[in-house]
Amino acid sequence: MKIAVLIKYCPDSEAAINVVSGKLDTSSAKFSVSPYDEYACEEALKIIESQGSGEAVVFNVGPEKNGKGLRDELARGADRAVHIVTEKEITCPEFTSRLLAAALKQENPDLILCGWKGIDYDLGITGTKVAEKLGIPHVMVVSKLTIADGKAICTRQVDSGDEIIEVPLPAVIGAQKGLNEPRYPSLKGIMKAKKKPASQITPAQLGVEEPTGKAMYTGFTFPPSKSAGKKFEGPESVVEVVRLLREEAKVI
Amino acid sequence: MAKDILVIAEHRGGNLKKVTIEAIGAAKKLAVDLGGEVHVAVLGSGIQPTAKEISSYGVPVFVFDDSKLENYSYETYSQALVPFIENRGYKLFIMGATPTGRDLSATLSSRLKAPVATEVTGLKSENGTIVTTRPIFAGKVISTFAMDSDRAIVTIRPNTFELSEKADGGSVETVPATIGDLKAIVKEVVQKSAGRIELTEADIVVSGGRGIREQGNYKMIEDLAEAIGAAAGASRAIVDAGWVDHSNQVGQTGKTVSPKLYIAVGISGAIQHLAGMSTSKVIVAINTNPDAPIFKIADYGIVADALQTVPLMIEEFKKLS
Known part of the structure; x- marks a missing residue:
């Protein structure tokens, strides 16, 4: 079984993000593969291990430096990488999904796994758009996945509980936390990753043009800083805090 | 247009x-x-x-x-x-x-x-x-x-x-709906939180973290939530430790909540937790460490042990009703 894994390489959750004159500055941020995409890659490896054979191909769209994220997943155990290289980071899910769909058409995977959203822009749109462009079904926010008889049986987390959804393959499945525990790359894995095939391709080679839509980020600011709150010592101060919640904050 | x-x-x-x-x-x-x-x-x-x-x-x-x-x-x-x-x-x-x-x-x-x-x-x-x-x-x-x-x-x-x-x-x-063939079939819907207040819609959320020290003490968080009609949440640390289901996690890899009142019990306030609750209107934090980052965004901070403080808070809340 050939499994495609779509990964995002972005500032990790602890990273320092700067805003300079209304523009984002991530130059001092530490980048890593978005956690939900790590669950996706781990699931691909587990499926291949349980079936005894198969190929996991990791895909990324973004600038040259994102190659590091792809190599991290090769070190974890993926077999091959496809990097769609763009000049700068793409923040338009329509463009990203056009590029991914075009690259995926050349590969014809049996299953496509991705994180259900990225931890940077928190949109959660790209996986679904890829599925729509390929004309295949999708299930997002999946915390359990079983592959059998050309079908995927997915547990999808919703507010009130879980939905059990069955889709025919190929399909796009969006990983949620809880799907698995991603393994750490071994030293051997890191050495092997250097020799694994990694190809680069440009949007022009894929015949994909940037959408002409007029939806864009027009500004960035830091959230309003909160003024220092009141601090109390000792468990018995609860009496005073509850009084303040009622009389000052008026929230209870 | x-x-x-x-x-x-x-x-x-x-x-x-x-x-x-x-x-x-x-x-x-x-x-x-x-x-x-x-x-x-x-x-x-x-x-x-x-x-x-x-x-x-x-x-x-x-x-x-x-x-x-x-x-x-x-x-x-x-x-x-x-x-x-x-x-x-x-x-x-x-x-x-x-x-x-x-x-x-x-x-x-x-x-x-x-x-x-x-x-x-x-x-x-x-x-x-x-x-x-x-x-x-x-x-x-x-x-x-x-x-x-x-x-x-x-x-x-x-x-x-x-x-x-x-x-x-x-x-x-x-409006009449025409539904054709479907690819994805919903086989079953498993209700997990029937009758409970949904975290993302709750007016008040009470979350517990490492400071409650062991799994059995999460009951105290649920009791506190019940006393004030709140939903009970959890930090990533205690979800990863297996004390509480992931559906209760508040934070970057969990749920985002924006209640009127958020009470963080024994939660230090790592950035990934703040991601899920920093837009709460009023924040109360209970933590033994006076330098815990959660106090930087708390409107009311109590430097005290969670296990000693929560029972007193339950009593105070019960007096309100």
Whole structure:
């Protein structure tokens, strides 16, 4: 079984993000593969291990430096990488999904796994758009996945509980936390990753043009800083805090 | 050029979600600027009473009532909605940033060729451009995302916008839905939190972290939540430790909540936790470490041991009722 894994390489959750004159500055941020995409890659490896054979191909769209994220997943155990290289980071899910769909058409995977959203822009749109462009079904926010008889049986987390959804393959499945525990790359894995095939391709080679839509980020600011709150010592101060919640904050 | 707004309602077994009423409230304000009307679509099976309830907010309601629409699925919902939308024309679509709303918005984005702004906390119109505010990078940055397109889709963060007022002049119209073949089949719906207050919609959330020291003490968090009619949440640390189900996690890889009151018990306040709760209106933190980062954003901080403090807080809350 050939499994495609779509990964995002972005500032990790602890990273320092700067805003300079209304523009984002991530130059001092530490980048890593978005956690939900790590669950996706781990699931691909587990499926291949349980079936005894198969190929996991990791895909990324973004600038040259994102190659590091792809190599991290090769070190974890993926077999091959496809990097769609763009000049700068793409923040338009329509463009990203056009590029991914075009690259995926050349590969014809049996299953496509991705994180259900990225931890940077928190949109959660790209996986679904890829599925729509390929004309295949999708299930997002999946915390359990079983592959059998050309079908995927997915547990999808919703507010009130879980939905059990069955889709025919190929399909796009969006990983949620809880799907698995991603393994750490071994030293051997890191050495092997250097020799694994990694190809680069440009949007022009894929015949994909940037959408002409007029939806864009027009500004960035830091959230309003909160003024220092009141601090109390000792468990018995609860009496005073509850009084303040009622009389000052008026929230209870 | 279309100017009207369509709110897509969400309900659980006919019980309307609060975020839908917030979406109607947000839509009404925006409709004044856009010079259009607010309509609401509701889909389900046997949901005429729900449609009637929505119409009490003074809006025309279009109800798609079909047994095939009993459970949400992006296929059935979009098959019913897309032809209706193409016939009538709308400028903007608003739904809740819930698992259902987010899923539907992604599908509609493809099928209506419209951009989406997710988890929106601010919404306005500037000369017909839909301008949204949305937290990104775990809430460390607030972005302005503008959509100058014929159509746009917005999902609003629950508990962020004011509820719509009730009003006269509402109506209900049934729209026939044609549902064709489906690829994804919902086999089963497992209710986990029946009767419990949903974290993302709760007015008050009480969350526990490492400071409660062991799994058995999470009961204390649940008791505290019950005493004040709150939903119980948890930090990543105790979810990863297996003490509590992931569906209770508040934070970057869990749920985002925005309640009136958030009580963090024994939670240090790592950035990934703050990502899920920093837009709460009032924050109370209980932690033994006076330098814990959670105190930087807490309105009321109590430097004390969680296990000694929570029982006293339960007593105080019980006195209120």
